[in-house]
Amino acid sequence: MRVSLATIAQWLGCPAPEGAETLWVEGVAFDSRQVRPQDLFVAAPGEKTDGHLFVSEAASRGAVAALVARPVDAPLPQLVVSDTVSALQALASRLRQEAGFQVAAVTGSVGKTTTKSMLAALLARRFRVAQTQGSRNSQLGLPAEMCNLNQDVEWFVAEAGMSRKGELTRLGEVLRPQALLYTRIAPVHLEFFPSVEAIAEAKAELIPFLDPQGVLVLNATDPYQESFSSRFSGRKLSYGLPGKSDVWADQLASRGLLGTSFTLAGPLGGFAVDLPLPGLHQVENFLGAACLARALGVPVEELAAAAGKLRAQPHRGEVHRLPSGALLVDDSYNASPVAVARMLELLAQTPGRRVAVLGEMLELGPQAPDFHREVGAKARGLCHRLFAVGGENARVLAEAFGTEGTYVASAEEAEEVLQNELREGDVVLIKGSRGIGLDRLVAALLAGRG
Incomplete structure (x- = not known):
């Protein structure tokens, strides 16, 4: 983006500071540590702090102005609005209209980030593509990503996340996508929802914002998405169900941690895939991405070529060889009962002594003990040794x-316990909710202390 501060003030309906016509904004940041020269710093409220406390720091890093909810004593021009998060979303929406790029939104409970990256890689075979970085899929992160796009982008692949009802409505108003892809809905964030059905309803909030001339892609194997098709009158595709979807996987041959070979079958498929990502859940993620990419015009041969070059995202199924000789599967980014079960099944297909290090699964509400009990019982038949990390539910x-x-x-105690536990020939799965911090355990083991 490159917009004058005066124009932004006009778009947001707030007073423009003196000299705003000569000040040019080239990006936005809501973390003062990530401010670049010519950024607009968004002073957003946080759970533990308040962005208004860091306006001066943003100025020292080269910010051109700040978006604030109250004037701040800092050497920086300021746009004063009633709500900085809403103002950032309004700015992103306006820039999206001005730039004219198209949006492919990806949402669901599990697999969003991986599927988003797969889709971006597939679309990049034909279009100029940008994607949300990491998991910046929130009320702040997603609009900030949109504001920072290059002007030549043709498709923006946006991961849309939520933890509470109404959040996807707000993101839908910003995104207004031309394509919408659902991964799988699962019991995640049950701390904020009474049931998985309620989560599905919240996920469906994006559908009314989908362009009527666009395309909706659904996971045909997910019963929670059965009602979604009737909510959209435009083009609808599905994946995953043999003989009844537009794409599905046939002739599956699992290679354990090394990936899966299969044939992408169906009206939109018809080619062999050698996917170097472990697990049937990654096959499902690829099916969704391939279904939408084909619908948007990427040729079959381009999808096949791109598939073999895909790699796991950080902490989402990365495979490492430890100094001890053990093989480590780092899936420590996050966890839900469904996702943990999938990775345990993958672990069971891998030769060697199978060790699972599972962190407590957070935000599961009053059903949390039952979910942890079920995962523990399932793991008993799939691995030889288990370490559970966290609070009472981990116990x-x-x-x-x-x-x-x-x-x-x-995680620190787990490192001490594992120091004398792992040996050559072991296969170690590390997976847990982010709040448990098992990424620290991964780092320690890779550094050779485990």
Whole structure:
């Protein structure tokens, strides 16, 4: 973007500071540590702090102005609005209209980030593509990503996340996508929802904002999406269900942690895929991405060529060889009961002594003990050894596993326990909710301390 501060003030309906006509904004940032020269710093409220406290720091890093909810004593021109988050979303929406790029939104409970990256890689075979970085899929992160796009982008692949009802409505008003892809809906964020059905309703909030001339892609194997098709009158495609979808996987041959080979079958498929990402859940993610990419005009041969070059996102199924000789599968970014079960099934297909290090699964509400008990029981038949990390629910998980299950309270304690546990020939799965911090355990083990 390159817009004068005066124009932004006009768009947001707020007073323009003196000299705004000569000040040019080239990007936005809401973390003062990430401010670049010519950025507009958004002073957003946070759970632990307030962006208004860091306006001066943003100025020192080269910010051209600040978006604030109240004037701040800082050497920086300021746009004063009633709500900085809403103003950022309005700015992103206006810039989206001005730039004219198209949006492909990806949402669901699990697999969003991986599917988003797959879709971006597939579309890039034909279009100029940008995507949300990492998991910047929130009320702040997603509009900030839109404001920072290059002007030549043709398709923006946007991961849209939520933890509460109404959040996808707000993002839908900003995105107004031409394409919408659903991964899978699962019991995530049950701390804020009474049921998985309620989560599905919240996920469906994006559908009314989909361009009537656009395309909706649904996961045909997910029962929670059965009602979604009737909510959109435009083009609808589905994936995953053999003989009844537009694409599905046939002739599957799992290679464990090394990936899966299969044939992409169906009206939009018809080619062999050698996917170097572990797990059937990655096959499902690819099916969704390939279904939408084909619908948007990417040729079959281009999809096949791109598939072999895909790699796991950081902490989402990355495979490492440890100094001890053990093979480590780093899936420590986050966890839900469905996602943990999938990775345990993958672990079971891999030769060697199978060790699972599972962090407590957070935000599961009052059903959390039951979910942890179920995961522990499932793991008992799929791996030889289990370490559960976290609070009381992790203890429940370890107890459900049985005598070979060990409970530890933190990632640091897990490192100490694992120091003498891992050996050559072991396969170690590390997975847990972000709040448990198992990425620290991964880093320690890779550094050779484990």
